[in-house]
Amino acid sequence: MAVDGEEDDLLLPLRRLEISDNAKGFVELLSQLSPATSPLSDADFLARFADLAALGDDHLIVVAEDQRSGRIVATGSVFLEPKFLRGGSKVGHIEDVVVDAAVRGQHLGQRVVRYLADHAKAAGCYKVILDCTPDLRSFYEKCGFTEKNIQMALYF
Amino acid sequence: MAVDGEEDDLLLPLRRLEISDNAKGFVELLSQLSPATSPLSDADFLARFADLAALGDDHLIVVAEDQRSGRIVATGSVFLEPKFLRGGSKVGHIEDVVVDAAVRGQHLGQRVVRYLADHAKAAGCYKVILDCTPDLRSFYEKCGFTEKNIQMALYF
Numbered sequence: 001m002a003v004d005g006e007e008d009d010l011l012l013p014l015r016r017l018e019i020s021d022n023a024k025g026f027v028e029l030l031s032q033l034s035p036a037t038s039p040l041s042d043a044d045f046l047a048r049f050a051d052l053a054a055l056g057d058d059h060l061i062v063v064a065e066d067q068r069s070g071r072i073v074a075t076g077s078v079f080l081e082p083k084f085l086r087g088g089s090k091v092g093h094i095e096d097v098v099v100d101a102a103v104r105g106q107h108l109g110q111r112v113v114r115y116l117a118d119h120a121k122a123a124g125c126y127k128v129i130l131d132c133t134p135d136l137r138s139f140y141e142k143c144g145f146t147e148k149n150i151q152m153a154l155y156f
Numbered sequence: 157m158a159v160d161g162e163e164d165d166l167l168l169p170l171r172r173l174e175i176s177d178n179a180k181g182f183v184e185l186l187s188q189l190s191p192a193t194s195p196l197s198d199a200d201f202l203a204r205f206a207d208l209a210a211l212g213d214d215h216l217i218v219v220a221e222d223q224r225s226g227r228i229v230a231t232g233s234v235f236l237e238p239k240f241l242r243g244g245s246k247v248g249h250i251e252d253v254v255v256d257a258a259v260r261g262q263h264l265g266q267r268v269v270r271y272l273a274d275h276a277k278a279a280g281c282y283k284v285i286l287d288c289t290p291d292l293r294s295f296y297e298k299c300g301f302t303e304k305n306i307q308m309a310l311y312f
Contacts, residue, residue: 027240034241048244081235084183085190085252088204093249096241121312128312129287131305145308149287152301156277156284 012073012108014115017061019049026063026072033098055079057123062115064108073100074108078116080123092120092128113143168229168264170271173217175205182219182228189254211235213279218271220264229256230264234272236279248276248284269299 017026022045031037040048052059057080064074076097080090094116099109120128131151132140173182178201187193196204208215213236220230232253236246250272255265276284287307288296297303 030241037241038243040240040244044244045240048238048240051238079237081249081251082204082207083252084196084201084204085186085193087194088196088200093237095237096239117310126312127309129307129309131285131287131307134306137306137308140308143310145310147306148309149307150290150293150303151285151287151305151307152293152296153283153285153304154273154299154301156282 011067012064012103012106013067014062014064014074014111017049017063017075019046021063021065021072024065024070024072026075029072029075029098029100030096032101033096057119058082060116060119062112064112066103071100073103074098074112076112076116078120078128080120080125086126090120090123090125092117092123092125094120094128094130097130109139110143113140117143167223168220168259168262169223170218170220170230170267173205173219173231175202177219177221177228180221180226180228182231185228185231185254185256186252188257189252213275214238216272216275218268220268222259227256229259230254230268232268232272234276234284236276236281242282246276246279246281248273248279248281250276250284250286253286265295266299269296273299 022040022042027037027040052061059077059079061075061077063072065071066073077095078092079095080092082090094113097109097112117128129148130140137147178196178198183193183196208217215233215235217231217233219228221227222229233251234248235251236248238246250269253265253268273284285304286296293303
């Protein structure tokens with residue numbers, strides 16, 4: 001099991017999103033999460049990348065690049081929200097975790113979530129939270145999360 | 157009903173958070189939401205205020221100041237998360253909505269939530285989301301929200 005894990009780390013290493021990932025299927029991967037997602041031109045990708053880069057360590061997108069195919073096969077993001085609560089603490093919000101259907105079952109999702117949670121913890125957050133469908137409850141429980149509240153949404 | 161609403165608007169007008177609100181009970185009000193919240197020194201308040209102001213329109217805190225007492229009696233915040241999803245859209249996250257126990261039942265909470273949702277919509281978000289305890293479901297349904305998912309949390 002340890003050997004498997006080490007192999008995964010070598011074949012599917014995690015790193016921060018880079019500009020060149022637009023050509024490696026990053027946005028295509030997100031469309032597995034949200035079907036209304038369409039490809040972005042390099043200019044649009046770059047503009048959004050710059051918006052997020054301006055947030056520094058308060059926003060992080062992690063990706064796994066498959067060393068065999070050169071494609072992005074997993075991603076997740078976390079943004080850190082500064083609060084006035086709790087003595088001016090921060091909360092990490094995990095968003096847009098997705099693992100390519102072709103590489104599921106290799107604990108890649110857990111590695112992504114751990115990477116994001118570790119970042120939030122190191123940056124001084126007192127918790128990380130996320131919203132998911134009920135069928136993902138057990139996956140996030142394996143990652144150490146517990147069910148806390150309900151999510152409400154208003155679409156425009 | 158319309159007259160009541162107009163009276164509320166005059167006595168409890170909504171506006172953006174200002175630095176002087178630290179002396180008007182803003183953080184004290186938040187402690188009704190999160191008991192682990194403690195008062196902030198002016199310097200700490202100012203530092204956090206500056207962090208958030210740097211986000212421009214991507215972060216907004218609204219407050220209601222009671223014109224009779226000069227105290228902050230309601231607040232809520234929304235931050236806008238830029239996404240690569242959906243052609244590079246944004247999602248509004250509503251956080252830390254609280255109405256002073258002494259002035260509940262006057263639809264102030266609904267006005268706060270509407271203010272935040274209107275801001276997110278005007279800024280190009282395709283939705284706003286929030287997490288709450290199940291007992292607040294009907295309140296947020298009155299604000300136009302529907303229950304969507306579950307919230308998971310990991311405390312450090």
